[in-house]
Amino acid sequence: xxxxxxxxxxxxxxxxxxxxxxxxxxxxxxxxxxxxHELQLLARGDRALLRVVDxxxxxxxxxxxxxxxxxxxxxxRANAVELExxxxxxxxxxxxxxxxxxxxxxxxxxxxxVDAHSVDVxxxxxxxxxQANDDVQILGEQVLLNCERQPTMPSWARDxxxxxxxxxxxxxxxxxxxxxxxxxxxxx
Numbered sequence: 048x049x050x051x052x053x054x055x056x057x058x059x060x061x062x063x064x065x066x067x068x069x070x071x072x073x074x075x076x077x078x079x080x081x082x083x084h085e086l087q088l089l090a091r092g093d094r095a096l097l098r099v100v101d102x103x104x105x106x107x108x109x110x111x112x113x114x115x116x117x118x119x120x121x122x123x124r125a126n127a128v129e130l131e132x133x134x135x136x137x138x139x140x141x142x143x144x145x146x147x148x149x150x151x152x153x154x155x156x157x158x159x160x161v162d163a164h165s166v167d168v169x170x171x172x173x174x175x176x177x178q179a180n181d182d183v184q185i186l187g188e189q190v191l192l193n194c195e196r197q198p199t200m201p202s203w204a205r206d207x208x209x210x211x212x213x214x215x216x217x218x219x220x221x222x223x224x225x226x227x228x229x230x231x232x233x234x235x
Contacts, residue, residue: 078086083102089095093114099107109124130136145151153159168175177183189196 073089073091075090076088078088080086080099084107085100087096087098087100089098095112097110099109101107106124107126109122111122111124113120113122
């Protein structure tokens, strides 16, 4: 379980204890549930807190609603949370941040896709592994393996020892042959 007011988002909103110590008037309701569980409702100013507490006084579920200048914020804390939908689960927001203290596992019975303006994948410690039963295809303007993109050389900074490119017509000597090859390729 967890302790009330101890979260990884304390920088984001004040703890419950800070709200309780406020000078604003509070409303508190207690409802006894079966097997010694208790439902607690605390409201103070712009904050409402709903808790389910077990007989050992540890919090099993906490739902907090905080009204902020940018709109309401809802925080749910529990030992485990499961969301299940028969058809679709959609989330829409400006930014989505998922922080896991251990592992993240994404699994799909069908296709998985990431679509964005740019994608960064980084393994801070350890290896990055791409494994496929079939082909692995990498498509891009340039595929850079173990190197950075080299800046293009400005025309004024070319190597004077490198010869200028010469058109093919200047190298063959047979202009009629080149013309017939050109006509043959264009007709295809």
